Amino acid sequence: MxxxxxxxxxxxxxxxxxxxxxxxxxxxxxxxxxxxxxxxxxxxxxxxxxxxxxxxxxxxxxxxxxxxxxxxxxxxxxxxxxxxxxxxxxxxxxxxxxxxxxxxxxxxxxxxxxxxxxxxxxxxxxxxxxxxxxxxxxxxxxxxxxxxxxxxxxxxxxxxLAFFDAIAPIVHADSINFDIAWKQSRYDKEGPGGDKAAYVNCPMDKAQYETFIAALNAGAKTEFKDWEKNTPYFEGCLPIEVMAERGPETLRFGPMKPVGLMDARVGTRPYAVVQLRQDNKLGTLFNMVGFQTKLKYGAQEEIFRMIPGLENARFARLGGIHRNTFxxxxxxxxxxxxxxxxxxxxxxxxxxxxxxxxxxxxxxxxxxxxxxxxxxxxxxxxxxxxxxxxxxxxxxxxxxxxxxxxxxxxxxxxxxxFPPIDAPTHGPDGKKLKGEERGRAKKLAMAERALEDLAGWLDGASLR
Structure with a gap:
């Protein structure tokens, strides 16, 4: 063959x-x-x-x-x-x-x-x-x-067609200041191994956040080549500084949202938070979630060390940007x-x-x-x-x-x-589902339908 x-x-x-x-x-x-x-x-x-x-x-x-x-x-x-x-x-x-x-x-x-x-x-x-x-x-x-x-x-x-896709920085774990940062997943949600503290959180108060946003807006950015100009970003992977340009609260309702987190040491939810996620099995590297960027390298080091807990951060990799074609x-x-x-x-x-x-x-x-x-x-x-x-x-x-x-x-x-589905309107107890409960029920119904239909497709699509 x-x-x-x-x-x-x-x-x-x-x-x-x-x-x-x-x-x-x-x-x-x-x-x-x-x-x-x-x-x-x-x-x-x-x-x-x-x-x-x-x-x-x-x-x-x-x-x-x-x-x-x-x-x-x-x-x-x-x-x-x-x-x-x-x-x-x-x-x-x-x-x-x-x-x-x-x-x-x-x-x-x-x-x-x-x-x-x-x-x-x-x-x-x-x-x-x-x-x-x-x-x-x-x-x-x-x-x-x-x-x-x-x-x-x-x-x-x-x-x-083309768009830009940006890369987030990676930080050495032993350079994170855990006198300020703490580990917690949003809403203490468990991972597959029961871990409720998979993310490192670096908190900001209002003044720190506003200073950080100003620095992002003023930071030196990568200059595009002529052939790269007028190429749109993918909305699901915007550079952090582009989000900041859209308004002072954009990041606080995006990757820096503080919902589901509580700094137990001070007993309050932070005004904004930067999350880092483990990047390797040894736990020695963490990447900055949602912090893809086109800032120049020098600006990245200066601005990201303004984040509480990352003031002495050592970067295993700084952020970057490249053009995607499709x-x-x-x-x-x-x-x-x-x-x-x-x-x-x-x-x-x-x-x-x-x-x-x-x-x-x-x-x-x-x-x-x-x-x-x-x-x-x-x-x-x-x-x-x-x-x-x-x-x-x-x-x-x-x-x-x-x-x-x-x-x-x-x-x-x-x-x-996905095609629409008639989602359940009432729970097992007969109580009418509202808001988020109904949304979750609809997603579950769509997922169960998908796996059932996939099984039927696989029965007729055997290759060996």
Whole structure:
């Protein structure tokens, strides 16, 4: 059997290769690192995490990304299997030691007898489309090389869109001042291991907060190159200083909100708070939650050391910013992620217009399953729209609601992408549900429907 070529060894490419190989289809996995480096990566490992170390909520009953986790586990996801042993405390979120995680993914892929790894840069679509039965999955991520991007653009006649994605700083744990900072999860919510103190909290009073906001607004920012100007930010990952520019209270109702936290040493809730989440398994590194930034390095060190508890902070990594590119997928891709102008080619991952590690990996998994079914001569339909996987596919292939202007923008998985459901109006005790209770009941009903429908889809989508 001829192999399927997978281009890119990030989250999506790793999942695509794994899905293909486990279906019995040989794979050639192309990764240009370390031959050609990127502005964001530091290693040549597969599925290297370049931004946060969190896969966000792991609660499938009440959170759409947690539901996506569960669906992926049921499909044999390599990413989810590798995340378990690499998990670090993060409350109800699934966060990992980034090195342990990428080591596990790399080991699994390189050990599989049906996966051949080639360290090379693929510069054009034509390079791999050498026969009528060629099959290629491009999972080159947000940093698709200029040469390959030009090749895609020439074939499709569509310009790639772009937005900026920013990286949050990482702090050495032993440089945090715990005479000021304390450990607590919001509302003391337990993580998988019963931990109620997965986050480090640095409190601010009103005067400290206002001084901090003024410093953010005045801090020196990275200057964009000409080709980067007029590129929109993704609203779900705005730089901290951009949020500050939107108004003095924006951060206090965003990543610096103090709700669900109480500084027991003074007996009050802080006016604002900066949270840090464990970044590695040893607990020696913590990242600043929601503090992605385009401040210059010197300004970052000066301004972030104004945060109470971080006055002597040592930074293992400062924040940064890079440009992400994505396709106008509803116009370009069919329901199984094939390029309409060239059906031998599929796209997967963030380049399709999903946002987030898990969403990118999910699209890689599906692209791999679709390509495997094609190679094996079996029919396969996308997952039902009622599932998290199906909702994402529908979003990127046209089953989404635009902003009214016909534009297409990246999206994290969320219950707003799912078909409506008649949620319970009364609890088990017969009492009428109101407000948040009814919202939770609706999310649970949607999640239970999703898993039931996924099971039915899997019964008819077996690849082996």
């Amino acid at each position: 001829k192999p399927v070529h997978v281009v890119g060894g990030g989250m999506a490419g790793s999942e695509a290769a794994w899905a293909l190989a486990n279906a019995g289809v040989p794979v050639v996995l192309h990764e240009m690192r370390p031959v050609v480096k990127t502005d964001a990566h530091h290693t040549d490992k597969f599925a290297e995490l370049v931004c946060s170390n969190s896969f966000r909520s792991d609660d499938w009953r009440g959170n759409a990304v947690g539901l996506l986790h569960e669906e992926m586990r049921r499909l044999g996801s390599l990413v989810m299997a590798s995340a378990g042993p690499a998990q670090v405390p993060a409350g109800s979120a699934l966060a990992v030691d980034r090195d342990v995680f990428s080591d596990a993914v790399t080991a699994a892929l390189t050990a599989h007898e049906l996966i051949s790894v080639e360290r090379d840069e693929v510069k054009s679509l034509d390079a791999l489309l050498t026969s009528d039965d060629a099959s290629v999955i491009f999972a080159t991520g947000p940093l698709t090389s200029p040469a390959l991007a030009d090749s895609i653009r020439n074939l499709t006649g569509e310009d790639s 396709l106008n997928s509803p116009r370009l891709l069919d329901s199984t992620l094939r390029l309409k102008a060239e059906p031998r080619v599929r796209f997967a991952g963030q380049v399709t217009g999903v946002e987030g590690y898990v969403e990118s990996a999910a699209m890689g998994m599906l692209a791999g399953r679709f390509a495997a079914a094609e190679r094996l001569g079996r029919a396969i339909e996308p997952p039902p729209h009622t599932t998290a996987l199906g909702a994402l596919v529908a979003h990127v292939t046209g089953g989404h609601i635009t902003d009214g202007k016909g534009s297409f923008q990246p999206m994290n998985v969320n219950f707003g992408l």
